Amino acid sequence: MATAIIPGICELLVPIPYNPLENTNIYLLRGNDGYLLIDTGWNSDDSFRALGEELADAGADFKDIKQIVVTHAHFDHYGLTGRIHQLSKAKIYMHHMDEEIFRTRYAVTEEYMRQSEDWFYSNGVPRHEMPISRMSYGGPRATGLPQQPDVHLNGGETISTGIFNLKVIWTPGHSPGHICLYEPKHKLFFSGDHVLPVITPNISLPPGSPGNPLADFLKSLELVRNLDVTTVLPAHENIFHDLPKRVDEIIHHHEVRTDEILETLGTGAKTAYEISGFITWMPELGGVKFRNLMPGDQRSAVSETLAHLRAITVDGKVKVTTRNNVFYYQCT
Ligand SMILES: [Zn+2]
Numbered sequence: 419m420a421t422a423i424i425p426g427i428c429e430l431l432v433p434i435p436y437n438p439l440e441n442t443n444i445y446l447l448r449g450n451d452g453y454l455l456i457d458t459g460w461n462s463d464d465s466f467r468a469l470g471e472e473l474a475d476a477g478a479d480f481k482d483i484k485q486i487v488v489t490h491a492h493f494d495h496y497g498l499t500g501r502i503h504q505l506s507k508a509k510i511y512m513h514h515m516d517e518e519i520f521r522t523r524y525a526v527t528e529e530y531m532r533q534s535e536d537w538f539y540s541n542g543v544p545r546h547e548m549p550i551s552r553m554s555y556g557g558p559r560a561t562g563l564p565q566q567p568d569v570h571l572n573g574g575e576t577i578s579t580g581i582f583n584l585k586v587i588w589t590p591g592h593s594p595g596h597i598c599l600y601e602p603k604h605k606l607f608f609s610g611d612h613v614l615p616v617i618t619p620n621i622s623l624p625p626g627s628p629g630n631p632l633a634d635f636l637k638s639l640e641l642v643r644n645l646d647v648t649t650v651l652p653a654h655e656n657i658f659h660d661l662p663k664r665v666d667e668i669i670h671h672h673e674v675r676t677d678e679i680l681e682t683l684g685t686g687a688k689t690a691y692e693i694s695g696f697i698t699w700m701p702e703l704g705g706v707k708f709r710n711l712m713p714g715d716q717r718s719a720v721s722e723t724l725a726h727l728r729a730i731t732v733d734g735k736v737k738v739t740t741r742n743n744v745f746y747y748q749c750t
């Protein structure tokens with residue numbers, strides 16, 4: 419069921435197959451001559467059909483879509499962009515920093531798979547548990563290179579449709595090119611996966627990355643915390659209103675996790691894989707042990723542990739040593 423948020427803006431639900439998140443929230447904004455879509459949903463026949471039904475429910479059709487703004491290149495946000503473009507020729511906007519994801523997570527070359535496995539091995543994942551490193555690439559997700567964007571955003575642009583003017587805010591962290599959209603006149607904030615009301619978005623260190631995505635994410639949270647906003651429109655879960663409160667909760671969550679990691683390291687040097695076994699995952703669900711996570715979630719868990727370890731290594735709280743080509747972390 420398409421839900422009217424305010425006159426001219428509807429929320430459409432597009433299912434994500436086999437995922438506890440269930441849906442991606444797609445936002446449809448009415449312009450003077452057609453519509454703007456924020457995110458598109460997972461690339462499957464069922465999701466495509468569902469989006470078509472939601473559009474019809476809102477009084478629109480694929481061919482009426484003139485602009486597609488994608489918050490980030492993950493499959494549940496970018497997946498259907500190509501199919502919609504074929505029917506509408508809509509102009510596609512995405513931040514340029516997420517184009518790397520097309521090369522790694524969409525194209526899935528054997529070389530990248532090998533690099534990824536070596537990376538997990540050097541972070542302590544045993545060879546017999548390598549499904550962890552393969553899991554999130556398999557099956558229907560590997561759909562080949564997606565439709566390229568027409569406009570490569572940097573952040574700071576304004577994208578307009580009808581009475582709405584969306585300010586692009588670059589919020590790296592959950593993905594390198596994640597953007598949020600702020601509509602100051604109506605005090606609306608389209609938060610993508612950057613700020614969600616219940617779950618905390620996964621912050622991963624991609625294989626071989628020299629970056630510090632957790633530090634980027636925390637800075638990006640500070641960047642949006644004090645915007646004059648009355649309604650937050652996230653890409654998953656329900657619409658909510660208190661942006662600063664939720665930002666503070668997410669920052670606190672990462673502080674608790676950092677403390678958990680430092681406490682674990684108090685008993686001696688460990689690999690990222692070993693540390694992942696000591697962390698309480700999914701605290702919003704009451705806490706799940708690493709060994710009880712699905713393999714794809716175990717992969718995300720190790721990558722998120724690595725994002726934390728990178729941040730506290732840069733801060734000087736922890737140092738890395740190498741033994742037999744495996745990285746060990748210990749307190750300084
Ligand atoms: Zn995402």
Ligand SMILES: [Zn+2]
Pocket residue numbers: 492494495611653654
């Ligand atoms: Zn998502």
